[in-house]
Amino acid sequence: MSSAADFTQTNQTTPDAATQVEMYRRMTLIKQNDEASRKVIRSGRLLMPYYSPRGQEVIPCAVSVNLNDDDTICTIYRGIHDMLAKGVPLKALWAEIAGRITGTCKGKGGPMHITHPSSGAMLTTGVVGSSMPIANGLAWAQKLDGSRRITVAYFGDGATNIGAFHESLNLASLWKLPVVFVCQNNRFAEHTRYENCTSVDQISKRAVAYGMPGVTVDGNDPFAMYAAAREAIARARDGAGPTLIEAMTFRFFGHVFGDDDSYMSKEEKAAAISRDPVPAFRAKLIADGIATAEQLAAMEAKIADDIEEAIKFALSSEVPPPEELLRDVYAEGGA
Amino acid sequence: MTSQTKKTNIIAAINEAIAQAMEADPKVLVLGEDVADREGGGVVGVTRGLSTRFGDDRVKSTPISEQAIIGAAIGAAMLGYRPVAEIMLMNFTTVAMDMIVNHAAKLRFMSGGQTGVPIVIRMLTGAGIQSGGQHSDYLEAWFAHTPGLKVVAPSNAEDAKGLMLSCIADPDPCIFIECVRALGNTFEAPVDVQPIPLGKAKLVKEGRDVTIISYSDIFLRAQAAAATLEQQGISVELIDLRTISPWDKETVLASVAKTGRAVIAHEAVRAFGVGAEIAATINEELFGALKAPVARLGAPFTPVPFSNALEQHFLVKPEQIVEAAKATMKVAVN
Numbered sequence: 093m094s095s096a097a098d099f100t101q102t103n104q105t106t107p108d109a110a111t112q113v114e115m116y117r118r119m120t121l122i123k124q125n126d127e128a129s130r131k132v133i134r135s136g137r138l139l140m141p142y143y144s145p146r147g148q149e150v151i152p153c154a155v156s157v158n159l160n161d162d163d164t165i166c167t168i169y170r171g172i173h174d175m176l177a178k179g180v181p182l183k184a185l186w187a188e189i190a191g192r193i194t195g196t197c198k199g200k201g202g203p204m205h206i207t208h209p210s211s212g213a214m215l216t217t218g219v220v221g222s223s224m225p226i227a228n229g230l231a232w233a234q235k236l237d238g239s240r241r242i243t244v245a246y247f248g249d250g251a252t253n254i255g256a257f258h259e260s261l262n263l264a265s266l267w268k269l270p271v272v273f274v275c276q277n278n279r280f281a282e283h284t285r286y287e288n289c290t291s292v293d294q295i296s297k298r299a300v301a302y303g304m305p306g307v308t309v310d311g312n313d314p315f316a317m318y319a320a321a322r323e324a325i326a327r328a329r330d331g332a333g334p335t336l337i338e339a340m341t342f343r344f345f346g347h348v349f350g351d352d353d354s355y356m357s358k359e360e361k362a363a364a365i366s367r368d369p370v371p372a373f374r375a376k377l378i379a380d381g382i383a384t385a386e387q388l389a390a391m392e393a394k395i396a397d398d399i400e401e402a403i404k405f406a407l408s409s410e411v412p413p414p415e416e417l418l419r420d421v422y423a424e425g426g427a
Numbered sequence: 428m429t430s431q432t433k434k435t436n437i438i439a440a441i442n443e444a445i446a447q448a449m450e451a452d453p454k455v456l457v458l459g460e461d462v463a464d465r466e467g468g469g470v471v472g473v474t475r476g477l478s479t480r481f482g483d484d485r486v487k488s489t490p491i492s493e494q495a496i497i498g499a500a501i502g503a504a505m506l507g508y509r510p511v512a513e514i515m516l517m518n519f520t521t522v523a524m525d526m527i528v529n530h531a532a533k534l535r536f537m538s539g540g541q542t543g544v545p546i547v548i549r550m551l552t553g554a555g556i557q558s559g560g561q562h563s564d565y566l567e568a569w570f571a572h573t574p575g576l577k578v579v580a581p582s583n584a585e586d587a588k589g590l591m592l593s594c595i596a597d598p599d600p601c602i603f604i605e606c607v608r609a610l611g612n613t614f615e616a617p618v619d620v621q622p623i624p625l626g627k628a629k630l631v632k633e634g635r636d637v638t639i640i641s642y643s644d645i646f647l648r649a650q651a652a653a654a655t656l657e658q659q660g661i662s663v664e665l666i667d668l669r670t671i672s673p674w675d676k677e678t679v680l681a682s683v684a685k686t687g688r689a690v691i692a693h694e695a696v697r698a699f700g701v702g703a704e705i706a707a708t709i710n711e712e713l714f715g716a717l718k719a720p721v722a723r724l725g726a727p728f729t730p731v732p733f734s735n736a737l738e739q740h741f742l743v744k745p746e747q748i749v750e751a752a753k754a755t756m757k758v759a760v761n
Contacts, residue, residue, distance in 0.1 A: 164506075209505075226502040229501050229506075236508065
């Protein structure tokens with residue numbers, strides 16, 4: 093994995109060749125992982141609530157290549173892409189999804205509550221909007237520590253209509269916390285279209301109300317997203333406070349696996365899928381001479397193998413023993 | 428333990444506990460509405476002097492944003508800090524219930540033990556001062572019903588200090604209930620208060636005939652009732668629960684096993700209250716040893732009223748506790 097520390101001291105806003113390839117690797121991992129997840133659920137091998145991130149791959153990849161391993165993130169139930177982009181290991185992730193003792197959370201969190209602090213993945217919440225108040229707390233600790241660590245809070249466009257968003261942005265700005273708020277605007281709050289539940293045409297405008305910079309960016313454009321993330325992350329690291337990034341994207345599937353997505357326009361969906369950002373970036377890497385088709389094919393094959401191996405590992409792992417039901421409710425040895 | 432005592436009150440006791448913890452551990456933080464000295468050091472002055480002594484970075488007044496307050500406490504706790512968050516009044520926890528119940532309480536379990544949330548959430552509450560329906564409720568049963576939380580409700584200054592020290596040191600989230608009517612009461616307390624273990628009740632007075640179990644402000648009424656009963660020749664064993672979750676089954680069951688009679692009194696509405704859990708446990712564990720049905724006293728099933736005339740009927744009175752205890756003595760045992 094490339095480390096953001098390699099470039100944080102420069103002002104470059106276009107990723108270098110190695111970073112571009114790394115972004116593509118993470119995007120491909122997310123895309124393939126999504127395809128594998130849907131296949132596994134459809135085949136009946138696993139039962140779980142699954143919120144596909146397909147179509148939103150670019151955002152966390154462009155953010156994460158600008159983060160260090162010890163920077164932290166909080167995300168939401170549609171957050172497997174954020175977790176993979178931050179480096180949560182595939183085997184432990186799959187074992188968690190499968191409810192096995194070898195999972196990140198011993199099978200006690202599940203796909204909606206992936207946590208892996210050693211990757212900086214501190215929280216996946218199942219509640220819309222709840223990544224933000226806790227991200228503030230992580231950032232507060234990082235600031236008190238006198239470190240240059242920062243926190244990224246991921247959430248969707250629907251979350252900007254819940255009170256926690258407004259309370260969190262106000263506090264983060266007031267306390268100049270090292271936090272970046274990344275709104276993945278996929279145009280739908282569960283089943284409701286953006287314009288039918290949101291009072292402003294751009295979420296970034298809401299940043300004005302909290303005295304912080306707000307920017308709307310094409311979240312499916314790897315370079316634009318990279319530049320926006322890089323600037324906001326540098327601002328947070330330098331102690332200049334939070335930023336709200338509205339990353340425009342589109343969810344390829346319904347809210348949750350298996351739902352009837354008739355509330356989405358077929359034409360709009362088809363158009364978004366025809367602009368699939370993952371193959372588009374692949375073509376660009378080849379056209380720009382950043383990588384060859386053979387190199388990328390080898391990378392893709394390796395990822396496919398890794399996913400297959402992770403699924404095998406997960407499904408062959410033990411389930412949690414019954415005593416895990418009562419463990420971790422309180423600290424061991426606590427009252 | 429020193430034998431030296433001093434006159435003090437609950438406000439000063441909690442203030443001393445937090446200051447002592449902040450002095451000992453630089454990771455202890457305070458946050459909440461108006462808690463810094465610029466804002467008066469808290470609505471009743473519990474945190475007065477702390478920001479001046481420990482600095483504005485460690486003692487932070489916040490916007491009126493209960494979700495943001497608890498969220499900030501949770502996040503900081505996940506990275507090694509020990510925040511003491513003030514939610515001014517217990518009713519205002521309703522605004523932050525997602526943070527408290529879905530997050531603070533569950534993150535340890537849902538992460539398989541990877542992330543703990545060592546926070547203290549302090550709050551004032553209590554009827555009897557004509558604050559009306561949204562500033563007075565005892566909601567401890569909600570929190571006690573939530574796995575992952577601990578719930579503490581001291582009735583006096585010494586316990587307030589000793590329990591606060593333990594809550595701050597505890598690895599898990601603690602709900603700390605400060606009883607509004609007793610805040611200004613003067614108590615005799617040791618100069619040097621030691622941490623009081625959570626989950627440990629206090630056997631305040633030994634007796635033979637009936638066990639009275641209570642906590643927080645109503646404990647003071649139970650104490651008055653016990654004195655009346657003693658004058659009437661009924662020997663009362665008096666227990667101050669102090670910690671509601673986890674509650675001290677051992678002490679309560681040992682006492683009721685001895686007396687064969689139990690009266691539980693609390694301020695919260697009786698229906699579905701803490702008293703129901705304790706009564707059910709006594710029935711399950713001591714069915715054959717009971718000489719009378721377990722009596723439960725709490726508020727009637729109604730919101731806290733404003734008018735003093737009504738509010739006085741809302742709160743459990745010492746005379747009701749006396750009557751309930753005497754009623755248990757009159758039950759004919761087959």
